[in-house]
Amino acid sequence: MKPTLPQGTRDFSAQVIRKRGYIFDTIRTVFELYGFEPLETPALENLDTLTGKYGDEGDKLIFKILNNGLDNSQKHEQAKEDFKKILRGKSVKTLTEKALRYDLTIPFARYVAMNYGQLTMPYKRYQMQAVWRADRPQKGRYREFYQCDADVVGSYSFMYDAEFAFIYWEVFKRLGIDIELNLNNRKILTSLAALCNATDKMMSITVAIDKLDKIGIEKVKQELEKNGLGPRQIKIIEDYLNIKGTNQQKLDSLKTLFLNIEEGKKGIEELEFILSLLHDAPEGAFGKPKVNIHLTLARGLNYYTGVIYEVKAKNIEIGSIGGGGRYNDLTGLFGVPDMPGVGISFGVDRIYDVMDELNLFPEKMQKGATALFFNMGTEESKFAFFQMQQLRAKGISCELFPEPAKMDKQFKYASKKNINYAVIIGSEEIKTQSCVVKDLVKNEQVTIGLNEIKDYFTK
């Protein structure tokens, strides 16, 4: 039997793990610097916790766990009864009660609701874990992939909204990725619909204008018309889409547009607060975050109530590599009302692809152990083993070739494993308490005393 992996899943080898770890560590470092705490939730959640949260399409993509024993043919009497129920469209609780985590937001909400009262508010958490979706696998889309979120809940303070702009900026500066950081506000989108007297059509308006960059203004107008909007309404939307200029100019135009719409004015104020904080900030170690007010940006609209973020990588054609926003009600569905918050997410798989393609991973990432000690015979290898123990105690990673073998074979092993140095200790070297160290990258070799190896590698 030739084994395979399930569709849409991946093994991660050492090199990929190190590169992914570099991304995770960078994001984690920044989250911690900003006072966020880690949280981990289990892969398994009660099916009840997940269903109904992601829409009908989402529900179909949740991986469900078969109740234990059901696939055991000896136990099929119970299963038979259960299945009859299913065929009558009844609850399938008897078949499955548990499911795999589908995102990090709902488990976070479940955690906050379960531990409400114990948590110190505002609660700033970050979470980096795998999620599973029974999506059709395709290039760059997996059934098991990682999400990486940070949220603050329990506060309406816009300081946090601004802080996330700094966090995005700093993370991507550290990774070396040039980004475009787009901001919008749900209140502005709602106000546009109100301005058109089409509050009920807010959803379809947003979906249509969100496509502007892809399909152009004419096709957007056609779609709006198809959705039942009249010429005067479409004219208002077209004027909105024509708002151009600097961020402040855009907001000024909106102020005129939303002169009598309170919600719109609030949305503008929220964005202005962020812009003013960015404007007044000193040039820090990573420069000031540059943002664009992007009036067609929507992203998972239904959930957000305030600011909306989106990050795109420059110099490469790829979808967004981050997004998020402010919401009013994280935990209402779990019985805890009035839990506002704001959060962002990093698209780790895409960030990996960007970095790989633009060659942004530091070179040292590709390295194996520092040194391979050659195996020159039974006694020699024991001797080498003890030398290695002393280096390891000093933090130098090394390994021994497992059995006496031709030099060629041992060199090949070192090169395949990206090991930088070969250390050769034969019987002569034991007598003189020395060793031959060969730099496999520079292709140079030196003979040094055994007591000098440590310094040689750490210099």
Added chain:
Amino acid sequence: MKPTLPQGTRDFSAQVIRKRGYIFDTIRTVFELYGFEPLETPALENLDTLTGKYGDEGDKLIFKILNNGLDNSQKHEQAKEDFKKILRGKSVKTLTEKALRYDLTIPFARYVAMNYGQLTMPYKRYQMQAVWRADRPQKGRYREFYQCDADVVGSYSFMYDAEFAFIYWEVFKRLGIDIELNLNNRKILTSLAALCNATDKMMSITVAIDKLDKIGIEKVKQELEKNGLGPRQIKIIEDYLNIKGTNQQKLDSLKTLFLNIEEGKKGIEELEFILSLLHDAPEGAFGKPKVNIHLTLARGLNYYTGVIYEVKAKNIEIGSIGGGGRYNDLTGLFGVPDMPGVGISFGVDRIYDVMDELNLFPEKMQKGATALFFNMGTEESKFAFFQMQQLRAKGISCELFPEPAKMDKQFKYASKKNINYAVIIGSEEIKTQSCVVKDLVKNEQVTIGLNEIKDYFTK
């Protein structure tokens, strides 16, 4: 709806994650020092890959994933057909084809078999990931828990067998746990059965003598008798169990016992090789590993063919916190024969319990951000925000209280989150470019210049 977690699963809060991270990082550091590379496999495996590998009892504990769409009542026509098959005891492929990782060994074997030819042999990998078992949850036993394994495959070299004794020793020294490191060899157990002329009863002999410490010699003898062993055979086993003394004395007694049994002599030699390497090793940074030859040790016997390891914590009543051994055939079931190897495993959950109970976690682990900047008003908080940006750039984690609030409330927040310092910048301080820093642990405060904060925290 009050949400809950599935039985046997856990949320990990910040403090627990930091403590667990300390254990994982320590183990990872040592693995890397010894030249092991990380591997990660997906949580989802094909059901075929897992079934039949863990025995009948194990198979029942595998969590199976319901095929997508099956629990969707509109699609029940197909499901109906499928279910009829199940009721006739036919394959359940149509119901479930995927399952959750049950351990790290089989996915490792699957990976090696799939990538055989690409991998540089010997292949030294470590893996630290969650596994899932539909076991009855009880104190200290979870349905989602972590395993932490290292293996070398593709070599018969006993240098690796010895190396794992060093690795166990070093990891637990670094963690501060005193251990008993027990060794045995499967060949010795096999030879005992051969000596009794009961090779077919090797399994039940081993199971019985493995209980010696728990139930005493009389009950072991009763169990042997119940399993069909005669008085002369039981006498041989009793003599074996009476072997006492130093490691060398035990091996010497075995030599007499197995005078004519080649396999037994080989098992003794293998252990002697490890003992001699340990004996000759210099006192390193972590001292020489101390091991006990433990002649009743078996552990997952069927799989192992050579050395067997077991680690127990001293000064605390808890099961083993590590185990492993040498095997001849990792990948035969996946079509790649003759893949010998040796590996060990760390019981992370139990190690956590030991460290928690013996108070071995470093104190700094319990800390939140370094400083909380108080919110003294809109302008003051903006000013504080910019000060924080400069500290963060220097690697000092800090956060701002989100809105102006009573001092009391802000102090309480800092204390609940284990934050060490409060930094207060009011309008007066802005004028004088100074701030009040309060050490919340020592309950002392100083007024310093803004340009001194950085040094104050890093001194």
